[in-house]
Amino acid sequence: MQEKSTQVKLDEVQCGDGGAAITVLRFAGDITSASQTAVLGTYQALPVDAQRILLDFSKVEYLNSSGIALVIQLMIAASKHGQTIKTFGLTPHFQKVFTMVGITKYTSLHADEQTACAAFTA
Amino acid sequence: MQEKSTQVKLDEVQCGDGGAAITVLRFAGDITSASQTAVLGTYQALPVDAQRILLDFSKVEYLNSSGIALVIQLMIAASKHGQTIKTFGLTPHFQKVFTMVGITKYTSLHADEQTACAAFTA
């Protein structure tokens, strides 16, 4: 049987002002307890000089509390390295869930890539 | 409890060449055994001079064999009155189902309103 698993794509984008490149982790599929490698493994493989990180949830179909816990673990690691994380592409429902859990204290949620990107230089 | 029922909207459209008006029955929601009034009742209330009839299924969410039977009954009545019926907006799945059942011998299925409309004058 073929279960929907997590897909991750790594991108580097430049945001308007020509500042430092931004690293984008584009998630797709499900983010659950089975997504350890996809979430934390991908993060750990990033070059240490990646200071601005964007999490793209726009292709995520299913996200549960174990998946959110992995996102929190990623944020803990990033905060230790002084990296800034911004998030976009969450549905209104999961924006609400992230807010309920309090994650918004440590990352900002944006509607789309452009606004998230612009928020780094604002 | 609020069950999804059938909604019907009646429209008159003119097709390109300025020929006789075309009557459009726009269905939405479910077409099932509960749709007798929506399908046959609406048809019976049409003016007798409505010679070209278009069935719009593009907003239909659920269609079962009892609903298809009502469409066949509508086609029987229309054929008695010498009216021509064309159909559009069925999903590929229901185009296949209509074809399996043989309805395509008595009506033509079109992708959208424009092509269905144009087929009257072709």
Place this chain on the structure above:
Amino acid sequence: MTENIPGTIELHIPSRLGYEKIAMNTAASTARMMGFSDERVEDLKTAVAEACINAMEHGNKFDESLSVGIILSMSDDSLEVKVVDTGAGTQGHGTAPDIDRKMHEEEKARGMGMFLIQALVDEAEWVSSPPTGSYARMVIRLHPASEPLERK
């Protein structure tokens, strides 16, 4: 991931028209999880809905205190759906509707459910009155091409 898919999924719905949509959507979620294409999922949805309506009407006589059971059994490359009712069942097979006879009112407009079930799934049978209840049984396969004997 282990290749051994455990257990089955079982659903019970009241014998009330409209509730077949719940069964249809549960079957669709299961088929999607297994990796069936959108087209096959649509085929299964119609087949399951028709079997549930027949179970409610002909099997359970629309007695809302009787439920219709939907048993989904997954294997590596196929999904079997049994739709169980409390009636005497049928041994009929879906005969193709004759649209000309329907249009000339020599055959009733309805009576297409079993035909559609048969036409839309890879395997369909009706089993009458075993101890566990009469049922319609439908199978869709992930790789039907590799089983030429089973193809329609």
Place this chain on the structure above:
Amino acid sequence: MTENIPGTIELHIPSRLGYEKIAMNTAASTARMMGFSDERVEDLKTAVAEACINAMEHGNKFDESLSVGIILSMSDDSLEVKVVDTGAGTQGHGTAPDIDRKMHEEEKARGMGMFLIQALVDEAEWVSSPPTGSYARMVIRLHPASEPLERK
């Protein structure tokens, strides 16, 4: 249409991660059929998925031969979902996660399921070890505003 909604819908899934999506989608179809808004349907989906995962993990210890039961009971203006397992249950209530403590690793990153359930539905309770099995019970209402005492 009669105002008296008959019966209930019952679903059984194996205790295997991933299958909670089937329960989540069945609950969603039911809520949609009842006329709940997309927003409430999304809330219910997350609550049901979390309750199923807890039933699989803490209740049934991921024993795939044990199933998780999902019992959907509809009334005119509310939908109750009970998620039943074979374990000893919990009487805990969802306590809000402390994100600062999590970020400083003084609290484990996970442990948000019960809190989310509590926060997303109109009523939630956990019942430990009645004869029929421990369960989480969740209710969403079509018109919560008319019941000010129940509002969160």
